[in-house]
Amino acid sequence: MQRFIARRLIIGVVILFFLSVTVFLLLHIVPGDPAKQRCGLGCKSEQIAAIRHELGLDKPMFPITFDGDAPIIHFNGDSQYGNWLKGLVTGDLGTSQYYHEPVSRAIKHRFPVTFELMVLTMIFTIVIGIPFGILSAIFRNSPVDYAARVSAILGLSVPNFWVGTLVLTIPVAYWGYAPPLGRTVSFTHDPVGNLQQFGPPAMVLALASAAGVMRLARSSLLEVMRQDYMRTARAKGLGERIVILRHAMKNSLIPVVTVLGLQMAGLLGGAIIVEQIFVLPGIGQYVFIELFNKDFEVVQTMTMYIGAIVILLNLAVDVSYAWFDPRIRYS
Amino acid sequence: MAGSYWDKIAAQRVSRRRVLQSAGVAGAAAGAVWLVGCKSSSNNGGKTSTSGGGTPEATAGAGFANGGGTPKAGGRYNVGTSVDFDTFDPHISIAGGVAYFPRLYNAVINRSPRDASFKFDDLASSLEQPDNTTYIFHLRDNVMVGPNKLGIPERAMDGNDIKASFDRIKNLPQSNAYAFVGEWIDSVDVSADAKTVTIKTPKPYGYFFLRIGSAINLIVPKELIDQADKMKNASAGGGPFVLNPGDYTEGQNALLTKNPTYYRKDDKNNNAQLPYLDEMFIKIISDRSALQTAFKSQQTDQYTAQNVDESNSLQSGNNYTIVRDSTNTFIAVTLNPTKDPWKDDRMRKAVGMALNRDEYVQRVYKGEAKPNGIVHWSLGDYALPPDEVAKLQPYDPKGARDLIKAATGKDTVDVTFMWPADSIIEEHNQHLPIWLQQMQDAGFNVNKDPQAFTTWLDNYTNLKYDASLALNQVYEYAEFEMDFEHSEGPARNHIYTIGVGALYPEIDAAIDESKGITDPEQQAAKVRDVQRQIYDKGPMFYPLVTPFSFTLYQPYVKNIPTGLGASGLFLNTTWLDK
Numbered sequence: 001m002q003r004f005i006a007r008r009l010i011i012g013v014v015i016l017f018f019l020s021v022t023v024f025l026l027l028h029i030v031p032g033d034p035a036k037q038r039c040g041l042g043c044k045s046e047q048i049a050a051i052r053h054e055l056g057l058d059k060p061m062f063p064i065t066f067d068g069d070a071p072i073i074h075f076n077g078d079s080q081y082g083n084w085l086k087g088l089v090t091g092d093l094g095t096s097q098y099y100h101e102p103v104s105r106a107i108k109h110r111f112p113v114t115f116e117l118m119v120l121t122m123i124f125t126i127v128i129g130i131p132f133g134i135l136s137a138i139f140r141n142s143p144v145d146y147a148a149r150v151s152a153i154l155g156l157s158v159p160n161f162w163v164g165t166l167v168l169t170i171p172v173a174y175w176g177y178a179p180p181l182g183r184t185v186s187f188t189h190d191p192v193g194n195l196q197q198f199g200p201p202a203m204v205l206a207l208a209s210a211a212g213v214m215r216l217a218r219s220s221l222l223e224v225m226r227q228d229y230m231r232t233a234r235a236k237g238l239g240e241r242i243v244i245l246r247h248a249m250k251n252s253l254i255p256v257v258t259v260l261g262l263q264m265a266g267l268l269g270g271a272i273i274v275e276q277i278f279v280l281p282g283i284g285q286y287v288f289i290e291l292f293n294k295d296f297e298v299v300q301t302m303t304m305y306i307g308a309i310v311i312l313l314n315l316a317v318d319v320s321y322a323w324f325d326p327r328i329r330y331s
Numbered sequence: 332m333a334g335s336y337w338d339k340i341a342a343q344r345v346s347r348r349r350v351l352q353s354a355g356v357a358g359a360a361a362g363a364v365w366l367v368g369c370k371s372s373s374n375n376g377g378k379t380s381t382s383g384g385g386t387p388e389a390t391a392g393a394g395f396a397n398g399g400g401t402p403k404a405g406g407r408y409n410v411g412t413s414v415d416f417d418t419f420d421p422h423i424s425i426a427g428g429v430a431y432f433p434r435l436y437n438a439v440i441n442r443s444p445r446d447a448s449f450k451f452d453d454l455a456s457s458l459e460q461p462d463n464t465t466y467i468f469h470l471r472d473n474v475m476v477g478p479n480k481l482g483i484p485e486r487a488m489d490g491n492d493i494k495a496s497f498d499r500i501k502n503l504p505q506s507n508a509y510a511f512v513g514e515w516i517d518s519v520d521v522s523a524d525a526k527t528v529t530i531k532t533p534k535p536y537g538y539f540f541l542r543i544g545s546a547i548n549l550i551v552p553k554e555l556i557d558q559a560d561k562m563k564n565a566s567a568g569g570g571p572f573v574l575n576p577g578d579y580t581e582g583q584n585a586l587l588t589k590n591p592t593y594y595r596k597d598d599k600n601n602n603a604q605l606p607y608l609d610e611m612f613i614k615i616i617s618d619r620s621a622l623q624t625a626f627k628s629q630q631t632d633q634y635t636a637q638n639v640d641e642s643n644s645l646q647s648g649n650n651y652t653i654v655r656d657s658t659n660t661f662i663a664v665t666l667n668p669t670k671d672p673w674k675d676d677r678m679r680k681a682v683g684m685a686l687n688r689d690e691y692v693q694r695v696y697k698g699e700a701k702p703n704g705i706v707h708w709s710l711g712d713y714a715l716p717p718d719e720v721a722k723l724q725p726y727d728p729k730g731a732r733d734l735i736k737a738a739t740g741k742d743t744v745d746v747t748f749m750w751p752a753d754s755i756i757e758e759h760n761q762h763l764p765i766w767l768q769q770m771q772d773a774g775f776n777v778n779k780d781p782q783a784f785t786t787w788l789d790n791y792t793n794l795k796y797d798a799s800l801a802l803n804q805v806y807e808y809a810e811f812e813m814d815f816e817h818s819e820g821p822a823r824n825h826i827y828t829i830g831v832g833a834l835y836p837e838i839d840a841a842i843d844e845s846k847g848i849t850d851p852e853q854q855a856a857k858v859r860d861v862q863r864q865i866y867d868k869g870p871m872f873y874p875l876v877t878p879f880s881f882t883l884y885q886p887y888v889k890n891i892p893t894g895l896g897a898s899g900l901f902l903n904t905t906w907l908d909k
Contacts, residue, residue, distance in 0.1 A: 031789035036826070038425060043510070043824055050504030098417045098426070099581060100563050109581060165620045178628035181621055182411065182584050182614025276618045281582030285617075289415060 001322070005315065012311040016304060020088075023303045024081050027296045028061060034294035038097075055097055056080055056297075084297055088304060094297040098290060103301050106286055113184060114282035117205070117275075118267035120198050122260065124206035125213055130256065132210075133217025138244065140222065148214060155211030164204045164277040181279045201278040205271055209263045216259055220252040254321055261317030268313075269306035395904070396891040397652040397884065402600050406907035407610040408888075411631040413617045415582055419574055420562040421549045422499060422506040427615070429507075432546050433900035434587055434611065436568040439468055439493060439528070441544035443898035444710060444808050445657075447851055451901045454488055454550060454569075455528075463535035463849050464517075466543075468493075468528045476552050477590035479567035480575050483554050485592070488569045490521035490528040495553035497530075507547040515539065535847040537854040538810045545807070546897060569594065571606040571903045587611040597904055606903035626883065632907075635882045637757075639699045642881035651883040654893055655699075657709035662691075662762045663801035663874040665815075668833045670797045672746065677738040679831070679869030683724045684731040685773030686766075691876045695761045700878035705816065705862045705870060706809045707877045712855035713809035715862055723866040731773035743774045749790065750800040752781035758803055762875060766800075792826050801872070802827065807897060809858050813842050815872040816865050831871045838865060 035051040036043065052058050063082040065074045076082065087094055093103040136148040171177040179200060185193035224230065225248055233243045270284025283302070290298040414427040421432040433441075440458065443449040452458075455468035474488045497519045500506040517531040532539060542548065555567055566574040572587035579585040589609050596602040614631060616622045626634035627645070636642035642653055666673040666682065673679055688702035701708045704720040715723070735744050748770070750763055770777050782790065791799055806812055814821045816830030818839050832839035841861040848854040884891055887909040892899035 030785055031783075032785040033789065033792070036792055037788070043826070044504075044513070045824065047504040047509055054505065099415075100418050101581070106581065168624050169620055172624045172627045176628060178624045178630065181625045181628075181630055182409075182612075182616050183580075184583055277621055279583075279614075279616050279618070279621050281580075281615075285582055 001319070005319065008311075008315050008318070012308075012315070015311060016307055019307045020085060020300070020304060021081075023300050024061075024084070024296075027299060032294060034097075034296065037294055056083065059083070084300060088301065093301050096290060096298050097295045098293045098298075103298055107283070107305070110281055110283050110286050113280050114268060114270050114275075114284065116187070116194075116198055117202055117271065117280060117282060118264060120202035121205040121209065121267055121271075122264060124202055125209040125260070125263065128206065129210035129213030130217050130253075133214040133256075134221060134244065134249070136214065136218040137221035137225065138240075148218075152211040152214045155207045156215075158207070160204050160208055161273045161277065163207060164201065164274050167200050167204055168277060179278070184281060197278070198280070201271070201274045201280060204278075205267065205274055212263075213256055213259060217252065217256050220255050221248055224248045224252040257320055258317055261313045262310075265306075265310040265313040268309045394893050396654050396893050397886075397888065398890050400889060400908060402597065402603065402607050402890065402904070402906040403908065404603065404607050404906070405609050406607075406909065407612050408608045408905070408907065409612045409614065409631045410633055411614050411616040411622045411625050413615075413619070413622060415615045415617070416579065416585060418563045419566055419579070419585075420559060421551065422496070422503065422508070422547070425507065427613075429546050430900070431585075431587065431611075431613065432549050433570065433897075434572045434903075435566040435570040435574060436549035436551055437474060437488060437570055438544035438549055438901065440540070441898050441901050442540045443895045444541050444713075445896045446894060446898075447711065449895055449898055451544070451898060453544070453901065454493065464532045466530045466532075466539070468530070470526050470528065471594065472526065473594045474569040475592045475594065476567055476569055477573050477592050479565075479573055481555065481558070481561050481565055481567045483552050483567035488550065488552065489525035491525050492550050492553050493528045494519045494521050495556050496548075496550045499551075499556050499559075500548070508542075508545070511542050511548070515542070535849050537846055537848045537851070538808055539849070540851075541808050546900065571595070572611060583615055585613045585615075587613070593903075595903070607906035608903075626885075629885060632885045632888050633882055635880055639697050639879075639881055642883060645883055650886045652886065652888065652891065654882045654884065654891060656880050656882065656893060658805075658878055658880050659707070659709060659807055659896070660803060660805045661703055661707055661874045661877045662758050662803060663872055664766065664798065665791075665796075665801045665828045665873075666798050666871045667794060667796055668829055668831065668871055669794075672738065672744060673798070673871070674834065675738045676869040677734040678744070679871060681731040681734040681738075681773060682770075682775075683866075683870065683873060684727040684734070685769050685775065686724070686873060686875065687726040687769055688876050689726070690765055690769070691762060694765060695758070696876065696878045699881075700876040702876050703874040705865055705872070705874065706812050706858060707806065707874055709877055710806075710809050712852070713858050715859050723863065728769075728773040735774045743776050745776045745778060746770075747778040747780055747797040748799065749780040749782055749787060749796050751784040751787040753784050754787075755784070756803045759800055763800065766875075794826070794829065809855075810846065812872075812874070813845060813858060813861065816870060817842050828872055831865055831868050833871075835868050838868065 033048075034055060035048045035057060038051055039047050049058075057080070060076040060079045061081060063076050063079045065076060067074055084094065091104075093107070095102050096106060099106065132148045132151075136145045139145050168178065179196045180193060185197055187194040221244075225244075230243060230248060233247050234240075268283070270282050270287055272284035272288045274280070275282045275284040276288070283305075287299065287302045290302070412427050412430070416424070416428045417426040418424050419428050419432075419435070421428070421436055424432070438451070438453045439455050440453060441451040454470050454474055456471045457469045459467040459469075461467065470488075470490060472487050476483055476485050476488060478485060497512055497516055500508045500512045501516065503509065506512075515532050515536050517533045518529075520529045521527070522529075530543070550568075551562070552568060555562060564574075564579045565576040569590075571590055571593045573590050574585060574587055578588070587610060589606055591604075593605055595605045597605055597607075614625065616625055616631075619637070622631070623634060623645070625631040634645070636645060645651065646653060664682070666679055668674060692698060692700045692702065701717070702720065704715045704724065706714045708714045708717065714720075732742065736742060738744075748767075751759060754760060767777055767779070787799075788802075790796055791802065804811075811821055814823065814830075815828050816832055816838060817823065818829055818832035818836075819825055820828050820830065830838070832842065838861070841857075841864055845854060845857040845861050848857050887907050888905065889908050890905050892902045892905070895902075
């Protein structure tokens with residue numbers, strides 16, 4: 001198991017390296033000069049030059065460049081990619097050119113918001129998705145099953161930005177109620193206020209994720225229930241409840257756990273639209289603002305953060321398989 | 332009051348300057364005050380007081396919405412903004428803070444481009460102008476740096492602060508007013524007692540008074556300039572409010588607290604201490620539906636509607652105060668004089684004749700807009716009269732076809748036109764289909780070139796186009812619009828557009844001449860005259876229409892300044908009747 005984890009981490013580092021090159025290149029290929037965009041209409045050329053220098057855009061892009069003149073290969077000690085990567089490795093995540101604050105400070109302040117939203121969303125997803133998936137499988141082709149499946153289709157098809165907008169605007173239109181907007185209430189300080197603020201967006205996010213989990217749980221459980229050992233369990237005289245809960249569920253949850261892990265990774269990267277609608281200052285909002293302002297360094301750093309989260313969570317999911325299915329061994 | 336109108340513009344964030352210019356349009360603009368409901372407005376006339384503690388009154392054309400009653404001190408004013416603050420440094424901020432800096436810092440003086448009679452003398456109590464390039468400001472001695480937590484001494488602001496601020500701007504290329512100070516401030520000299528400041532310009536500059544007191548030229552205590560890092564998240568100055576460390580939460584809100592030693596009093600109310608408000612709580616709400624929700628649930632005290640329909644819909648069953656103001660924005664079409672067929676005057680005039688501006692007024696803005704000439708209508712005397720504009724740029728598609736025929740020998744002509752296909756600027760998407768149809772009707776076969784926004788912006792910035800939809804510009808002064816017709820483009824830096832001056836040097840000369848006229852009436856007359864000259868040659872830059880904005884206020888918000896544009900930010904007589 002330890003070797004498996006170590007091997008996966010090494011592969012993860014390699015993946016992150018390729019991700020870093022890709023995201024760096026993609027951001028710099030996109031048309032538009034961040035310096036001109038910041039400077040605006042009345043800009044003089046020396047202002048643009050000063051801003052480019054401030055943003056580090058006047059440095060070579062990569063540590064290695066190729067030239068027609070000898071020597072053909074040039075090594076640049078001070079390059080945009082090199083400096084950024086060095087910072088990442090040494091823990092210096094850079095400074096936001098928009099907020100003029102260290103990125104690490106922004107993550108520190110914003111991560112709790114995103115984390116809480118993720119936790120609540122996963123709770124709703126699991127509490128709604130898995131039981132309804134089980135019920136739908138058990139009562140296959142019954143009205144319960146049809147109702148659950150139609151709800152799941154609706155949950156998957158309706159865009160969450162639309163639902164989120166309705167969740168916000170309908171209560172205020174009819175009852176004059178809205179959750180606190182423009183200030184985040186901490187759970188320890190005011191649990192009710194905090195849940196008023198985080199509950200609705202978590203429900204909105206959980207709508208689609210629970211629908212996906214429900215459908216997957218249903219199909220996975222149906223497949224497991226067809227297995228020979230399930231017939232054996234029933235033949236032994238075990239009650240249906242025991243058969244499902246003790247024998248079927250664990251095996252059927254493996255694909256569900258995979259999906260939950262991916263959903264968690266996605267949520268920890270920030271639910272941009274829902275954060276915007278419900279005014280939650282999380283990671284998603286931060287990335288969106290920085291991307292819009294062409295703050296390359298921050299977007300690169302946050303992309304690496306999201307990549308690292310996905311890699312680590314996928315590893316955690318894979319390791320958890322061993323608990324769900326004792327036959328699985330990593331050796 | 333700063334508010335959602337500015338946020339709507341600033342949220343586009345494609346141009347720093349545009350953000351700056353739009354930042355000041357905060358709940359106050361030219362035009363009539365339109366009140367819905369039973370509230371009355373009081374329209375204070377009269378001259379501006381320049382005495383030490385007096386409150387300058389809003390003059391003719393401007394006023395106060397929902398006035399009346401005896402002001403009450405106290406309360407927290409909640410306002411929603413869709414753009415987060417980047418920094419509270421007033422000299423370099425390019426985002427949300429710009430609309431609030433007049434609340435924190437002082438200007439030397441402020442003049443409104445919308446109301447020529449409005450004068451807000453802030454640090455300076457009086458002014459002498461011995462010649463066209465010399466401005467002598469006599470300063471007040473009671474503008475105190477307010478209590479603050481940045482360690483800045485609570486002393487009287489003086490000439491050294493003014494000099495330090497302008498020196499900083501001049502030497503900091505990242506500062507927003509760098510171009511203005513670098514080009515138009517020759518020297519800033521302070522008298523020995525620091526109570527008099529003499530500013531010289533290198534040559535006469537007619538827009539000096541409008542620009543010297545703008546929100547990007549505010550005066551910061553010199554001690555704070557030496558510790559400029561502290562201005563990122565806090566303030567210390569002589570303004571009506573202060574931002575204390577810890578009162579700004581990134582991505583969430585900022586709390587401005589009343590400066591108890593602010594020098595202004597309300598001489599209409601027994602010299603009551605201003606501001607009346609104890610606090611301004613600025614909530615960062617970037618989603619429009621969330622902004623509206625916050626307003627409807629009384630979590631914010633004002634909201635700028637997208638259009639008149641939304642305003643009316645919100646008002647239904649409620650008793651909000653609605654302020655109808657002009658804006659300083661418009662969609663425009665830009666032609667590139669270095670590309671065919673736009674070198675031909677007839678072709679450019681044909682474009683002008685193809686445009687039916689009334690159609691934009693009705694279809695896009697439901698009648699709540701007016702057609703523009705080269706200088707948009709809300710800039711008062713700088714704009715040509717509407718009748719004359721209608722004569723100089725008539726809607727005449729047949730005339731356009733005749734011009735095309737005369738220029739090319741053909742009935743139609745192929746032109747390439749680019750625009751941002753995925754623009755988040757709603758007005759782009761609303762204007763475009765109308766424009767394409769009008770061009771088609773007038774004989775232009777438009778080769779459509781929609782581009783991704785960043786690609787379009789890059790091409791537009793670098794003049795890589797034949798014709799294009801222009802950026803959704805915001806102009807506080809006629810100077811910028813006139814510069815769009817100059818051969819060097821806006822701010823003389825050869826980006827975005829090159830004007831008809833590239834083909835006719837006399838247009839360049841006329842535009843330059845208009846800048847140097849320091850008498851406002853004469854300057855406005857010259858600007859109108861230059862516009863006529865440009866129409867005679869065929870403009871390169873066609874502003875379409877400028878809409879009205881509709882800002883709704885909770886019924887308890889009283890004494891809302893109107894009709895002054897960004898200058899309204901300097902007034903602090905708004906109070907809460909609750």
